[in-house]
Structures are given as structure tokens and as C-alpha cells.
Amino acid sequence: MSIHLASVTRSFGAHKALNKVSLSIEDGMFFVVVGPSGCGKSTLLRAIAGLEPIDRGDISLDGQPVAGDGLHVPPEQRQVGVVFQSYALWPHMNVGANVAFPLETAGAKRSAVSERVAECLETVALSEFRQRRPAELSGGQRQRVALARCLAQGAGTVLMDEPLANLDPHLRSAMEEELAVFHAASGATTLFITHDQREAMALADKVAVMWDGEILQVADPDTLYRRPLSKRVAGFIGRSTLVPVTVLREEAGAAEISFAGVTLEVACPEQTAPGPATLLLRPEHLVLATGPHGFAATVQKTIYRGGYWEVFVTLEGLQDPLLMILNRKASPGDTLRLEIIRGWVLPE
Numbered sequence: 001m002s003i004h005l006a007s008v009t010r011s012f013g014a015h016k017a018l019n020k021v022s023l024s025i026e027d028g029m030f031f032v033v034v035g036p037s038g039c040g041k042s043t044l045l046r047a048i049a050g051l052e053p054i055d056r057g058d059i060s061l062d063g064q065p066v067a068g069d070g071l072h073v074p075p076e077q078r079q080v081g082v083v084f085q086s087y088a089l090w091p092h093m094n095v096g097a098n099v100a101f102p103l104e105t106a107g108a109k110r111s112a113v114s115e116r117v118a119e120c121l122e123t124v125a126l127s128e129f130r131q132r133r134p135a136e137l138s139g140g141q142r143q144r145v146a147l148a149r150c151l152a153q154g155a156g157t158v159l160m161d162e163p164l165a166n167l168d169p170h171l172r173s174a175m176e177e178e179l180a181v182f183h184a185a186s187g188a189t190t191l192f193i194t195h196d197q198r199e200a201m202a203l204a205d206k207v208a209v210m211w212d213g214e215i216l217q218v219a220d221p222d223t224l225y226r227r228p229l230s231k232r233v234a235g236f237i238g239r240s241t242l243v244p245v246t247v248l249r250e251e252a253g254a255a256e257i258s259f260a261g262v263t264l265e266v267a268c269p270e271q272t273a274p275g276p277a278t279l280l281l282r283p284e285h286l287v288l289a290t291g292p293h294g295f296a297a298t299v300q301k302t303i304y305r306g307g308y309w310e311v312f313v314t315l316e317g318l319q320d321p322l323l324m325i326l327n328r329k330a331s332p333g334d335t336l337r338l339e340i341i342r343g344w345v346l347p348e
């Protein structure tokens with residue numbers, strides 16, 4: 001099922017939780033919406049599921065309008081499954097009965113229900129837990145029951161609102177892998193919501209970065225990381241330092257820039273105009289210089305991360321410290337020579 005939103009707005013009093021949100025999610029895609037708490041992610045998911053009315057704009061599922069212009073198709077007619085952060089399983093029913101519940105309420109035949117439940121439990125690797133109660137399962141297993149129940153409904157589309165937020169870090173990465181497998185097995189269009197950019201990058205075919213009710217950028221994870229289109233996106237996705245530079249000239253997406261008295265070549269959007277600009281430097285853009293060239297830098301702070309050190313260095317004439325990764329120890333006050341091997345000029 002494809003999902004299409006055109007200029008969807010939803011206000012609570014004077015606050016626009018969704019501000020002209022437009023999105024197109026292709027059939028079968030794993031699409032992640034990432035943004036800080038309170039930016040409108042849950043409101044977006046609820047609007048798509050039909051749990052929240054919209055004030056303006058249109059929503060269609062597989063080309064069929066479901067919301068907008070006085071129309072509001074109720075959730076049960078939208079054929080989308082929703083998995084929330086709290087698993088919302090029936091505590092008095094065993095796993096099999098929990099998964100069977102939506103099928104039974106829809107009036108499916110007993111034998112068909114039993115077969116479908118077995119299939120869905122197999123997809124989430126819980127076949128042998130069919131008789132257990134939710135209380136006898138781990139958090140990750142309960143989350144998988146919720147996924148199986150979602151699958152059982154035959155939903156071609158699954159909406160997930162921070163489903164891993166309650167899990168401990170170890171379980172989270174295991175569940176991330178399982179979600180990828182689940183997605184491949186079910187083929188369901190998946191809209192996954194998270195405030196965790198790391199999770200978004202790990203799971204998504206495409207990511208939308210949301211901020212204060214608006215979508216700032218939609219791209220695949222690597223493009224988002226390498227070519228963010230704004231300071232906000234650059235700051236939210238991955239780690240970086242932003243430094244003021246001057247663009248001297250641009251040709252075919254490469255810019256010659258002047259920075260701390262040195263001329264460098266870095267990537268930039270096509271048609272970047274000469275003049276003052278902002279350069280995005282990721283930790284991997286900075287390396288120790290092998291010769292006498294490069295920049296003199298002073299170590300401000302180091303953090304050991306297991307096998308490598310995060311090192312904050314300052315360059316003369318530059319206010320903000322730059323973050324780089326070293327695989328040897330450095331101490332505050334040390335001087336280094338470093339080279340800038342890549343970079344990305346943000347569009348103005």
C-alpha cells in the first residue's frame with residue numbers, strides 16, 4: 001500500500017502539530033520519520049491511521065482518499081496496522097489468542113484463524129511461545145507478539161510509533177535486525193517513527209526529518225548524512241561541526257573554498273554561489289597530516305570510546321572545536337597537524 005499526504009495540517013489550539021506536511025511513501029518501503037520529542041511524529045502517525053482528524057490537506061492510501069475535504073474514513077476501514085510503544089496485549093490471553101483476536105472479531109473461520117496465527121507467529125519466530133501469557137515473555141518477545149498481531153490483520157501497511165523505545169540497548173539492536181527481517185518477510189509498507197537518529201539510519205530505506213510540525217528533508221540515510229540541506233538536519237543526523245568559510249568558485253558539485261587561510265576542495269550543492277558559506281565537517285573528514293602541510297590544532301578534550309578516542313581540537317582563528325576520531329591516545333594541550341580531506345558546503 002502506498003501512502004500519500006498533501007499539505008496536511010493539524011492544530012491543537014494555536015500550536016500546529018502538523019504544518020503543511022507532504023509525504024509520499026511507496027508501496028513496500030521501510031520509511032522512517034525521525035525528529036525530537038514533541039515535533040508531531042505521533043500526530044502524523046495517528047492522522048494516517050485515522051485516529052486523529054486533520055484540519056487541512058489530504059491523505060490517501062493506495063490512491064484512495066481517506067482524509068481531507070470533509071472526509072474521514074474510520075481507522076477500521078483503512079487497512080493499516082498500528083504498533084505502539086506500549087505493546088497493548090491482553091494479559092489474560094495467551095500469545096496465540098492475542099494474535100487471533102483481530103481475526104476473530106472480524107468473523108474469520110476457526111480453522112482459517114488457527115492457520116493464519118501459526119503463519120504469523122512463525123514470521124516473528126515465536127511459534128513455540130503460542131501458549132504463553134504475555135507476562136511470561138521478555139519485552140522484545142512481547143513486541144514481536146504485537147507485530148504478529150499486526151500481520152494477522154492482513155494489514156498491507158504497518159505503522160509503528162517508537163516500538164523499541166522501552167527496550168534496553170542490547171535488545172534494541174536485536175529487534176532492529178528482526179524488524180528488517182520482518183519487513184522483508186511481510187513486504188508490508190512500514191512507517192516507523194523514532195526520535196533516535198541512529199535507529200532511523202539503521203532501519204530506513206528512506207528517512208524524513210521532522211522538526212516543529214514540518215518535514216525538513218526526505219532522503220535515503222546516506223544522502224541525509226552526506227548531503228544535509230540545512231543546519232538543523234546536519235545537526236540532528238550524525239555528529240559534526242559547522243564552520244564559516246568562503247566559497248571561491250563552484251563547478252559540478254565541487255567547491256573551492258577558503259578556510260583559515262588555506263584553499264580546499266569540498267563537495268557542495270550544484271550552483272552554490274561564491275561568498276560566505278557554512279562548511280559541515282564530520283569526524284571522518286579530518287585526519288592527521290602525514291607531512292608538514294595541514295592545520296596546526298590543539299587538543300581540548302578527549303573521550304575514550306573503546307578502541308578509539310573522540311578528540312576535540314581547536315584551530316587558530318576558529319571558535320568552535322572540531323571533533324575527530326583518533327586510534328591513539330591524545331591529551332589536552334597536545335598539538336597535532338590535521339588535514340581536511342572532505343567536507344560539505346550547506347546550501348544557504
Ligand code: ADP
Nearest residue numbers: 012015017035036037038039040041042043044
Ligand atoms: P511527538 O510524537 O513527536 O513527540 P506529538 O505528535 O505527540 O509529538 O505532539 C506534537 C505536539 O502536539 C506537542 O506539542 C503536543 O503537546 C501536542 N499535542 C499532541 N496531541 C495533543 C492533544 N490531543 N491535545 C493538545 N496538544 C496535543
Ligand code: MG
Nearest residue numbers: 041042043161
Ligand atoms: Mg510520540
